[in-house]
Amino acid sequence: SQTIHQWPATLVxxxxxxxxxxxxxxGTSNPNLYWYRQAAGRGLQLLFYSxxxxxxxxxVPQNLSASxxxxxxFILSSKKLLLSDSGFYLCAxxxxxxxxxxxxxxxxxxxx
Amino acid sequence: QKEVEQNxxxxxxxxxxxxxxxxxxxxxxxxxxxxxxxxxxxxxxxxMFIYSNGDKEDGRFTAQLNKASQYVSLLxxxxxxxxxxxxxxxxxxxxxxxxxxxxxxxxxxx
Numbered sequence: 223s224q225t226i227h228q229w230p231a232t233l234v235x236x237x238x239x240x241x242x243x244x245x246x247x248x249g250t251s252n253p254n255l256y257w258y259r260q261a262a263g264r265g266l267q268l269l270f271y272s273x274x275x276x277x278x279x280x281x282v283p284q285n286l287s288a289s290x291x292x293x294x295x296f297i298l299s300s301k302k303l304l305l306s307d308s309g310f311y312l313c314a315x316x317x318x319x320x321x322x323x324x325x326x327x328x329x330x331x332x333x334x
Numbered sequence: 335q336k337e338v339e340q341n342x343x344x345x346x347x348x349x350x351x352x353x354x355x356x357x358x359x360x361x362x363x364x365x366x367x368x369x370x371x372x373x374x375x376x377x378x379x380x381x382m383f384i385y386s387n388g389d390k391e392d393g394r395f396t397a398q399l400n401k402a403s404q405y406v407s408l409l410x411x412x413x414x415x416x417x418x419x420x421x422x423x424x425x426x427x428x429x430x431x432x433x434x435x436x437x438x439x440x441x442x443x444x
Contacts, residue, residue, distance in 0.1 A: 256431075265436035266378075266422070281431070312377055320385070321366055323424070323432055325377040 224249035228313050228326040235333055241286075241300040243329050245313030248294065253315040255296040256323065257288055260310040272296060308333045336361040338425050338435035346441045353410040355438050357423030360404070367399055367406045368424040371417075372437065378422055381408070413442045 225248045235241060247253050257269040268281045270288035278288050285304060289297045296313055313326040337360040347353045355369075366385055370378035384390045384397040384406065396409040406425075410417055423435040 266434040268431055271431060320383050321426065322368060322380050322383055324380065328377045330375075 224315070224317060224324070226313060226315055226324060226326040228311075228329050230329060231327065232330045233332070235303050235331065237305055237333055238302045241298070241303055241307070241331070243298040243311055243313075243331075245296040245298075245326055246294055247315050250294070250315070250317055252293060253317060255290065256314040256316075257296065257298050258312040258314065260312060262309070266312070270298070303333045305333050307331065336425075336427075336433050338423055338433050340421075340423055340435040340438045342436060343439040344441045345438055346443060347413050349413060349415060349442055349444050351413050351442075353413045353417065353440055353442070355408040355410075355421050355423075355440065357406045357408075357425075357435055358404055359406070359423075359425045359433070361425065361427055361433070362401075362404060363427045364401075364404075364425045365428050366426040367397070368426070368432070369395075369397060369406075369408045370422040370424065372420045372422060374419075381421075410440075413440075415442050415444050418442045 227246050254273050256271045258266045260266050272278050272290045286300050311329045314323045316323050339358045368383045369381040371381050372378040382392045384399045390397045394411045398407045418441050420437040420439045422437045424432045426432050
């Protein structure tokens, strides 16, 4: 069966520091991968999606970037974090016969 | 701008009652509709999806879709305190990305 991993689970970073969040998927090949952010008490905001290695589409202009160095690995990065980057970061992949999205456990980021 | 709207709640129902969660969407070309449950501090988990007009049942859950009215709902029968969570509606047009609603917070009172 397919599983999706994210790490770290929680992260506290100072403003202006760099960021690297990692997501890996097991049990499937060539998945569509997504990064979402969920601010406290808010809905899901799509940040990036990828349909293959090296293929990244950005939904929202910001100080974040994404990369997909391997088929089942998706990385979210920033060179300098802002206070507004705080939130719950979720990685997801699309699978199943109905095009369903499945989410990883998430990374809770607090920028101080 | 494609939008998905949900009442933020909280929706409070007594244990054993039917909880009714509603969602409206703006993109008339939407084809797939998903309901997710999100417990506080956790990631969303898929409950069920629906494509065709009408009802689809899965255990205590029933999804209802009316494309003409651009409306999808989720009914939870025999609500339990463990159903207390935020319920997210998601809508997809073919070949495009998911659009999520802001979620409805459900509280099932013992």
